[in-house]
Amino acid sequence: MIEPLKEPTVYIIDDDDAVRDSIMELVKSVNLNAEAFASALDFLEIFTTDLPGCLVLDVRMARMSGLILQDKLNIMGATLPIIFITGHGDVEMAVSVLKAGAVDFIQKPYHEQNLLDSIANALELDARNRNISLHEDAIKQHYEELTPREHEVMDSLLQGLSNKLIARNLEISSRTVEVHRQHILQKYRVKSLTQLIHLLNRPEA
């Protein structure tokens, strides 16, 4: 399995130094990686879609608000879960950011444990999403390694056809089908057809 390049990190974005420092301290107290940014723009400078972790984001900030950052990240196809923190939130704002995909909306003053629980949930969600997408990438890569003939044989195998029937349909010998079958299993790094079916059906594997 391909490992993510970076350690999961809690990215804290708040223009209030005191709030930023206290969240940073809280997150580090439970041995999580954390990085703090005083503005959304500073964060965008280092952001790439492959960063694992989650975002703890202040709503109201000078220059670029958390809400605009959320929009920008969504447009960029980012999947990093966002926890909003705000001192001025109302229900409409909460509903709107959650509809746009945020995982939580926490009002200040926040309970430390609530915030930590929310961060733990967000990190878990992110890890799960990334595993699924890594797994899909790996499967796609294996599929591309197959020759056109192997694709045909694999499709037939997945339909449950026997070597004999596949041989007849493709007008090749059963022995050749068996060779293709072995190559397919090798390319997917599995030992049996059962394992291959399992691999293709289990995104969480």
Added chain:
Amino acid sequence: MKKMTYMVDPDIAFCERISSLLSSSSLATKTFGRAKDFLEQSDSMEPDSLLILSSNIPDMDTVEVMQELKKRGNDIPVIVVGEDDDVPQAVKFMRAGAVDFIWKPLANQKLKALIEKLGVSINK
């Protein structure tokens, strides 16, 4: 097939108001005062319907009702109606999978706009 709006809310006056608002747009409503009565018939609901669910049902927790529907493979969109504009409540219901959270007192205009946005036909 006619689309249906289901309501679960013990507040009879509120249910009646919403029903008459929706029927003026020729949209049918079925209302329930208790969640269990609603759930009992939920397997035979009309497709493409909508659920307006109170945050304050006497016989069940609102989030539990949503979980129960999910467990039964029922993915009806749920709008939760709160008693007031409480942020933690709104967050709780949205995280539980509500498509929207609105609160009483509810302006007719807001509810109409909402239902239109969800693609349930009004005035057709």
